[in-house]
Amino acid sequence: MKYALAALLLMATPALAFPVTVKSCDRQVTFDKAPTRAIANDVNLIEMMLALGLRDQMVGYTGVSGWKTLDEGLRSGIAELPELSAKYPTREVLAGAEPDFFFAGWNYGMTVGGEVTPETLAPLGIQVYELTESCIFVGPKSKSSMEDMYADILNLGTIFGVDDRAQALVAGYKARLSEVTAGVDREVPLRVFVYDSGEETPFTAGAYAIPTALIEAAGGVNIMDDLEKSWATVAWEPVVERNPEVIVIVNYGDVTADQKIAFLEANPAFANVDAVKNDRYVVLEYVEATPGPRNIAAVEKLVAGFQGD
Amino acid sequence: MTETPLATPLHPALRLTRAAGFALGGAGALFLAILLAVSIGAVAVPLSTVWGILAHQITGLVTPDWTPGREAIVWDIRFPRALLAALVGAGLGITGAALQAVTRNPLADPHLLGISSGGAFGAIAALLHTGLFLGLLTVPLMAFGGALAATLMVLAAARLTGATSADRLVLAGVAISFIIMAGANILIFLGDPKATHTVVFWMLGGLGLAQWGHLIYPLAVLLPAGLWLWSQSAALNAMSLGDETAASLGIPVARFRLSVFVAGALITGVMVAFSGIIGFVGLMMPHLVRLIAGGDNLRVLPLSALFGAIFLTLADTLARVVMAPEDMPIGVVTGLIGGVFFLWLMARRT
Numbered sequence: 001m002k003y004a005l006a007a008l009l010l011m012a013t014p015a016l017a018f019p020v021t022v023k024s025c026d027r028q029v030t031f032d033k034a035p036t037r038a039i040a041n042d043v044n045l046i047e048m049m050l051a052l053g054l055r056d057q058m059v060g061y062t063g064v065s066g067w068k069t070l071d072e073g074l075r076s077g078i079a080e081l082p083e084l085s086a087k088y089p090t091r092e093v094l095a096g097a098e099p100d101f102f103f104a105g106w107n108y109g110m111t112v113g114g115e116v117t118p119e120t121l122a123p124l125g126i127q128v129y130e131l132t133e134s135c136i137f138v139g140p141k142s143k144s145s146m147e148d149m150y151a152d153i154l155n156l157g158t159i160f161g162v163d164d165r166a167q168a169l170v171a172g173y174k175a176r177l178s179e180v181t182a183g184v185d186r187e188v189p190l191r192v193f194v195y196d197s198g199e200e201t202p203f204t205a206g207a208y209a210i211p212t213a214l215i216e217a218a219g220g221v222n223i224m225d226d227l228e229k230s231w232a233t234v235a236w237e238p239v240v241e242r243n244p245e246v247i248v249i250v251n252y253g254d255v256t257a258d259q260k261i262a263f264l265e266a267n268p269a270f271a272n273v274d275a276v277k278n279d280r281y282v283v284l285e286y287v288e289a290t291p292g293p294r295n296i297a298a299v300e301k302l303v304a305g306f307q308g309d
Numbered sequence: 310m311t312e313t314p315l316a317t318p319l320h321p322a323l324r325l326t327r328a329a330g331f332a333l334g335g336a337g338a339l340f341l342a343i344l345l346a347v348s349i350g351a352v353a354v355p356l357s358t359v360w361g362i363l364a365h366q367i368t369g370l371v372t373p374d375w376t377p378g379r380e381a382i383v384w385d386i387r388f389p390r391a392l393l394a395a396l397v398g399a400g401l402g403i404t405g406a407a408l409q410a411v412t413r414n415p416l417a418d419p420h421l422l423g424i425s426s427g428g429a430f431g432a433i434a435a436l437l438h439t440g441l442f443l444g445l446l447t448v449p450l451m452a453f454g455g456a457l458a459a460t461l462m463v464l465a466a467a468r469l470t471g472a473t474s475a476d477r478l479v480l481a482g483v484a485i486s487f488i489i490m491a492g493a494n495i496l497i498f499l500g501d502p503k504a505t506h507t508v509v510f511w512m513l514g515g516l517g518l519a520q521w522g523h524l525i526y527p528l529a530v531l532l533p534a535g536l537w538l539w540s541q542s543a544a545l546n547a548m549s550l551g552d553e554t555a556a557s558l559g560i561p562v563a564r565f566r567l568s569v570f571v572a573g574a575l576i577t578g579v580m581v582a583f584s585g586i587i588g589f590v591g592l593m594m595p596h597l598v599r600l601i602a603g604g605d606n607l608r609v610l611p612l613s614a615l616f617g618a619i620f621l622t623l624a625d626t627l628a629r630v631v632m633a634p635e636d637m638p639i640g641v642v643t644g645l646i647g648g649v650f651f652l653w654l655m656a657r658r659t
Contacts, residue, residue, distance in 0.1 A: 085634045090517060092386050093634045096352030098378035113436040113448045114510065115517035123520075124381045 041109030044292030105131030402617025405591030431455020456578030
């Protein structure tokens with residue numbers, strides 16, 4: 001049944017002939033056929049699968065309800081799929097769903113040296129593709145860029161034999177991106193700080209996290225782009241010192257964006273920070289601020305937020 | 310608080326049969342604990358399937374009528390995990406018993422001498438900073454190296470401060486522990502905060518990394534080191550009476566204590582390398598055994614190993630089902646369940 005479906009897909013698209021090999025972080029992974037029983041971890045990765053029309057090749061997902069709520073669009077997209085684990089899955093939970101493919105990333109469902117890694121899943125017949133943004137956890141990588149997200153979409157397209165769909169999506173993203181950033185003034189980039197969470201110390205996006213690329217696309221500069229890390233904790237002092245003109249709030253979990261803004265407003269230490277003084281905040285949902293199809297909408301939001309006076 | 314090392318005299322023949330009975334009963338209990346651990350988990354696999362898979366893998370006589378995923382769960386995930394739990398429990402139990410004897414400190418446990426913090430330091434350094442430059446065994450190797458380095462530091466510190474008595478050796482161990490833990494925390498702070506997930510695993514311990522190919526390492530250390538410790542039961546009994554008494558019985562006290570430390574460090578180091586820091590077992594199992602079987606180390610050591618194995622296998626089973634589909638950190642289970650049970654046992658026996 002499933003094979004028939006895969007065969008149909010293969011006939012319908014001039015896909016690369018299997019076996020195909022894609023680069024996943026520092027590994028070369030070869031697929032003899034398109035996976036038919038995939039699992040994806042976290043909302044942004046699930047969205048990539050859905051954008052490629054791969055829901056019928058999925059048997060479940062993990063790592064969503066433990067941290068954030070699904071929005072309506074996504075909820076209907078995966079309505080009939082089971083959530084196998086609210087947070088990071090164990091090997092047993094994954095094996096129980098008899099998958100042949102796991103789409104995850106480092107700190108997106110897998111931890112370095114943890115129970116679930118490409119190496120530990122291989123004996124169970126589960127192949128893994130890793131989110132490009134997260135590759136910095138296992139080796140050197142170039143600075144975050146929109147190309148990281150495009151690469152993930154194109155690689156998934158290759159793995160599932162839906163290359164033309166992937167290429168069409170990416171072409172669409174690129175077109176839309178140049179559309180929304182057409183009027184952006186890049187003379188003097190706005191200083192932007194990403195505030196994810198934390199009161200004692202802020203959790204933010206460094207050079208390797210996708211918001212750095214989103215902010216640059218929208219004509220700003222991440223004031224923490226010299227931080228040689230992905231998502232990381234910094235001190236408040238450099239934030240105040242670098243005086244961001246706009247603060248991007250990542251919205252998810254228990255503390256609402258409004259509460260995060262209220263915290264910034266109430267603290268006298270930030271009274272002289274331009275963004276706080278002028279009330280310039282842009283709220284991005286978690287799924288917009290992590291690599292995935294919604295990054296384009298995120299850039300659009302940022303452009304609008306940066307242009308406001 | 311010193312235990313009487315003299316067991317109640319029994320007729321030799323009777324003593325032998327009782328020991329044999331104990332050994333058989335214990336082995337049976339451990340077998341049942343492992344069977345239980347393999348039978349239950351986050352994914353519901355029918356018992357008939359579980360036992361069919363075991364029979365198929367062990368004898369090859371059963372025709373599979375189950376899915377590959379089920380087979381992987383039972384044979385590649387649960388079974389090695391149960392065996393790792395038994396090995397780690399046994400190692401911590403016997404090390405705790407031996408260290409309590411040579412330090413004459415009822416609160417001595419395998420994590421006392423900087424061994425575990427050294428192991429955690431090595432593992433964290435590997436995970437957050439050096440990367441897996443030795444392949445899949447990088448983390449266990451670094452953890453083991455860290456554990457041994459910490460032990461050497463404790464011994465060097467003891468020598469430097471002229472501490473040969475048990476109490477001062479323990480103090481040196483505690484001090485070194487603090488220093489290494491501070492170092493580990495610096496590594497965590499400098500590393501990526503999203504890696505805290507991994508670090509938490511290391512600090513609280515867990516058996517989720519178990520796989521067939523790794524079981525040989527803890528076994529290869531536990532067997533010789535454990536048997537050597539057991540062979541020293543008479544000397545350990547003498548040590549429990551105090552240094553002067555032990556010396557008068559012809560035991561080279563300071564050197565013997567160091568040998569026991571090194572054996573304990575080897576065992577604990579390799580256990581920490583594959584399961585992180587699991588508390589309680591090494592501290593409490595010997596006391597449990599002494600409550601039941603008296604203070605003779607000839608019995609206390611093997612029984613501490615056996616009880617540790619059974620206890621940790623059961624505790625890990627509980628950790629896997631209590632919050633399913635997520636694993637509860639094993640340290641929470643050992644501390645909470647074990648502590649309450651131990652208090653109940655003490656209350657019953659006084």
